[in-house]
Amino acid sequence: MSSVDERELAEVRMIEEGLRKAYDGDAKGVVDAFSSLRDFAVQLIHLDLTAENELDAKALIIAMGDIGKLTAEKRMEIASIAAVHSLGEVAVEAADRKRESLALKALSGLGGLALEFAEKGMDAVAKNAAETLGNLGKKSLEAKMEVLASLSETYLMQLARKAMDENLPETWATAVNFLVGIGVSSAGQEMENSSVGSAILLEELGIAAVRKRNEPQVKVIIEALEKLGKELSRQESKNALVQTVWTLETLRVLALEYGMETAVAAGKLTLEALNTTGIPDEEQNLERIQEIKELHRRILKRS
Structure with a gap:
């Protein structure tokens, strides 16, 4: 043999x-x-x-x-x-x-x-998985494998949604933290697709939190977007920054509709703090963001 x-x-x-x-x-x-x-x-x-x-x-x-x-x-x-x-x-x-x-x-x-x-309902194991997914996403950025990083982001978003449904607070918080972490890291490495993707996925999580009337989670998402937005502004990552601003405005308006005064105030302050001078025009942004969303769909199909 x-x-x-x-x-x-x-x-x-x-x-x-x-x-x-x-x-x-x-x-x-x-x-x-x-x-x-x-x-x-x-x-x-x-x-x-x-x-x-x-x-x-x-x-x-x-x-x-x-x-x-x-x-x-x-x-x-x-x-x-x-x-x-x-x-x-x-x-x-x-x-x-x-x-x-x-x-x-x-x-x-x-x-x-x-x-x-x-x-x-295995919160400790799912949290461990979120950490592993997040670290792998950052490792993928270092290796310049943006598709892999985007897939990590997508799974983190899905895991956070599942954790929200199953009431797994540690898993939810860990997934959100690593999701924004990948976005911040990608901004520093000039891989804007992942930064845009992070903002888009955080928007989905924020909308879900608003509709579940979970104001503390909405505030966490807004804080995450503030962290991401400040890094994007510092790196002059304009397309990703405008998506972050749009996400914040979407959540602010939706939170207002649901009577979440604290979240509305937090969103307003964050928007005022972000510098959006010199961002590309709206048509250009819409086209770029549609490309990112299509990338997410292709990634999930391939996986």
């Missing part, structure tokens, strides 16, 4: 082991399986880029996601956190090696699991 055949056999056996341990509720066994599967995937990432190695690595990533779903169903917290870390580490390694398709696959698996954990 060749070394390749031996490796592939070991991978299959470890996948079976991980599934069996998850079915049995053996948390330690699942954690050990994730460690081995992660190592197998990382090894493949470092091998020559061939169709066979690519498919093999993707199969491992899918298997890790399947095992992670079982840990979510059984609410195995420690094993679920291991799933988050393992997929996150594979995604980071793939990004470092410029293996974008594998990084996207691992990130998609992680994002899907994050939503599963939130739906099951």
Whole structure:
């Protein structure tokens, strides 16, 4: 038997082991399986880029996601956190090696699991997933992989929405914090699409918070937009800044409609504090922002 055949056999056996341990509720066994599967995937990432190695690595990533779903169903917290870390580490390694398709696959698996954990009410695990998604988004910016960063942002927004629905305050706060963090980081690295995307996604979260009449969350979103807007102004990122201003005005008007006086006042003060001198004309902004929204749709379709 060749070394390749031996490796592939070991991978299959470890996948079976991980599934069996998850079915049995053996948390330690699942954690050990994730460690081995992660190592197998990382090894493949470092091998020559061939169709066979690519498919093999993707199969491992899918298997890790399947095992992670079982840990979510059984609410195995420690094993679920291991799933988050393992997929996150594979995604980071793939990004470092410029293996974008594998990084996207691992990130998609992680994002899907994050939503599963939130739906099951596993706040600590979902929060951990939000942190991993956020750190991966920032890492993607460093690697100049803007599609990967945008996908991280999109999953953070979806996770925050799910956390809002399931009343998971720690997950919600963490997801929002990392979402704005990616926007701020992208402004500093002249990757404006991610900054615009961050403002658009924060708008969705803010609107949802207003409609749920959750004024404290609306105020947090406004504070996040203020932080983002100030950095965009400092970096002279005009398209992203105007989207941030539009988002703030949208939330201010909607909050006024819902009688949220404190949020309205906070929004007004933030708008007054942001310098929008020299922003591009409205038609140009609308065109650019539609491009960003279309990018989000394509990213989700690819994932």
